Amino acid sequence: MKIAFLADPLSGFKTYKDSTFAMMREAARRGHAVYAFEQRDMALEEGVVSADIAQITLTGDADDWYRAAPKAAMRLSEFDAVIQRKDPPFDMEYVYGTYLLELAEQQGARIFNKPSAIRDHNEKLAIAQFTEFTSPTLVTSDAARLRAFHAKHGDVIFKPLDGMGGAGIFRIGADAMNLGSVIETLTLNGAQTIMAQRYIPDIVKGDKRILVIDGKPVPFALARIPQGTEIRGNLAAGGIGVAQPLTAHDLHIAESIGPLLAERGLLLVGLDVIGECLTEVNVTSPTCFQEITDQAGFDVAAMFIDAVERRSKGK
Incomplete structure (x- = not known):
């Protein structure tokens, strides 16, 4: 080939x-x-x-x-x-x-x-198609709505819709310290749409990357664990990656939505899960192949090339 x-x-x-x-x-x-x-x-x-x-x-x-x-x-x-x-x-x-x-x-x-599938699945917004697996979420550029969401949930994550590697993610706690500044900065004073999500305490156990290849989950996730006072588990933000077997709930999420995403032309997807909540659906260039292979002994690249070979032959 x-x-x-x-x-x-x-x-x-x-x-x-x-x-x-x-x-x-x-x-x-x-x-x-x-x-x-x-x-x-x-x-x-x-x-x-x-x-x-x-x-x-x-x-x-x-x-x-x-x-x-x-x-x-x-x-x-x-x-x-x-x-x-x-x-x-x-x-x-x-x-x-x-x-x-x-x-x-x-x-x-x-x-x-598939190019159109990449375009149609914003990596943050795509979770809105699977609300049974998500924490409370708001997408808006309106400061009043964002303030009301924070007032309701008390501990909230704010993030841009086009970021990667944990860039631009803020946590605002119950004291609302810097709430106005964060909203103004991320929304460009109301000109840009952002996402707010209720904070998930299980982030301390890791932001799990679950790879799904041609609709089937890799049996190990990479839990990216925040270090020190950091709230972000992203490896690019200093998180430590620990490979671990999928939990029953991880498997349920992956098996519930993986085949649907494959049908849409997404051969490789990276689902991000914190606790029992789906937080992102990564479709551009999902990573963590080598970390999972090195730690767990499962050859992710071989599973991926198997899928490419099958699909290239129209199977």
């Missing part, structure tokens, strides 16, 4: 933990040809979507980890699979990229995750 990865610059990969690298390594191990390109390499010309794409060879070295052949213009439909792994921010450039990928699909490209 020929597999192309749409990713951020390869030079920035931290190979000891990068999930895209784990996918590439497993694909190469199976003898598949591995290619890479960035979003800026794509173009629509005379109705055809192509990109300047380089075939890469993995060296096995942790730092100097790849060799890239010269880039060549290739139609995305030439590949057996195109893996969308560009990180947020989910800005208009990202949206334009999904439009180009969607056009490439119409020309025969097989793209995972």
